[in-house]
Amino acid sequence: MAMNLKELSAHLGLSQTTVSRALNGYPEVGEATRLRVMEAASRFGYRPSPAARRLATGTAHALGIVFPVERNVLLDPLFVEFLAGVSETAGRNNFDILISPTTSETEIATYGRLVRSGTVDAVIISSPAVDDPRIVRIGALGFPAVVHGRAGEGLDVVSLDIDNRGAFLQATRFLLQLGHRRIALVNGDERFTFAVDRRAGTLDAFAEAGNQPSLDLFSAGPMTMENGYRAARAALAGEGPPTAFLCGSILVALGVLKAVAESGLEVPGDISIIAHDDEMPAFRADQMMPPLTTTRSSIRAAGARVAEMALAQVTGEVLDQPHEVWPVELIVRASTAPPPVR
């Protein structure tokens, strides 16, 4: 087994106190002593036992993410990318990441367990629903948490979200300016805040321009290719088909593209497409045919920042911005054009 503190201090002829303090950067220990301790520690490959430290300090040095085993269909590739972001900062600060598997029904209980057992110091809540009971619960518990998405109004839970509403406002505004009127929205599941916000942004643009949105062209569901395909088929087959599609993700856009192609229509000649791009490396908007116009925001960077915000709370640091909202860029590529004249 690895060396423990007792042995190390014995080797050094110092007390455990001094060694521990030297290693943890307490000011009470002399610089010369500290150096000597540090050197010996790395020479012997000493690593304090996390369990012991945890027990003694009550801090876990870990971030918790509850992993919804069944619901993940919605998020699959996005989740990994987000996780990668969280990982990056967590790793840099020597924090572990604990994934707690759970089913929807027991999800709240799982959070409670995580919180109370002291296995983690802070919790990250991703893709919150509207009035998400998880957030309400965590808020009530007063436990360090960061929501990736929009947290309810009154709750003082730290959150980071991208400006979904602004993004879809911009995107829709752009389509309207190009002359599109019949615009289809293939949204994510509207129980989630991000989807609600996107819908709102889309409507904002119509209101701003004084145009009537065609609500029959709005749909919501899991952000998969399959659903994009299905929604687009349905929209294109209806009377008064759309001339443009707004898609919740690149995956959805892929499905839409396919449906459009099958209908013998062309992008962007007949149909314009704008998708929201979370920057999944496996699905790059600029590599699609045609390269997609997108509203872009790195979900990975968001993950990294969310982790930072969580760590800040753990260390008692005060965030000057408890609710960050990141702006989203509209990147115009080749999937948008004025609607066909007829």
Next chain:
Amino acid sequence: MAMNLKELSAHLGLSQTTVSRALNGYPEVGEATRLRVMEAASRFGYRPSPAARRLATGTAHALGIVFPVERNVLLDPLFVEFLAGVSETAGRNNFDILISPTTSETEIATYGRLVRSGTVDAVIISSPAVDDPRIVRIGALGFPAVVHGRAGEGLDVVSLDIDNRGAFLQATRFLLQLGHRRIALVNGDERFTFAVDRRAGTLDAFAEAGNQPSLDLFSAGPMTMENGYRAARAALAGEGPPTAFLCGSILVALGVLKAVAESGLEVPGDISIIAHDDEMPAFRADQMMPPLTTTRSSIRAAGARVAEMALAQVTGEVLDQPHEVWPVELIVRASTAPPPVR
């Protein structure tokens, strides 16, 4: 804070020993006492502190997965699905899952840290490379580990793999029987064992039939749509284009489908496609157009079994099968047909 053992036993008028034993199912405690203890524990919502238990027993009650922050491009959606499987069994046994973020260079060190610090009781190694140093290392350490994929010969590390070689043997055999001769393989990165095995299986089928494979049609790379598309474009543009494609994943097949469509060819009339299907719920082979012929194996089920194997090692259970290899089914759907006559 939650109640601790001391308080609970005080309430019950029993010693900590007895309460602890009652809760952990030791035989020394009377049935009546046990019931009384259990009842009180759940009534007070008592949960033993993981940290304390960890320290006392030296067992972490957690499984470790090292999460390669950069390499994940290859695996994105697959990884989540696998993780979901691991989660299921881990959760059922009250094991936590620790994700340790790492970059390729420090990956081995990360494993070492995980192993030595006692943060986890077992480690899961996914998508091993040929002669993967991680496995060699873990094998040398004698630490409980399960490899998802093929573990090197001599190393006695428990592993679970699907029969990649057999799968591609079957698939290729099927294509050969249909009359295809120029068969393209769009493989995963051939540093990984699964990809090597698939290539081998493909060659096996050619050898078995006494045919020459067209190695110029074989390619390898990340299993993304993009790469599938690129590989297929290249293959179709060359002289002596293929009449069939073998794809490493559904994603790859999607890219191939697109390239085929762009070349004005039809599936399966002009081109047959078989893909390996890991059963990602977001990309269902039977929902594609046309529904894809696949070699199918649930990566999620594999994750669940891998976790079981890891737990077994932790509890000292002996696995009668330290190297499981799961058979893979060939599911014939609508993307395969005899090659066009000309």
Next chain:
DNA sequence: AGCATCGCTCAAAGCGCTTTGAGAGGAGCC
């Protein structure tokens, strides 16, 4: 010189659990 002050170090007391070794009481046997 005498006092307070500072810098450095230490012994010891937890943190909340498991586990060892032992004891108390009852049953079973001669």
Next chain:
DNA sequence: GGCTCCTCTCAAAGCGCTTTGAGCGATGCT
């Protein structure tokens, strides 16, 4: 009754760390 043998329970000793409160020279001030 006296003995052993179970059954059930307990006190106490860790697990490896942090942290409190104290001690002990050396330094600075009057």
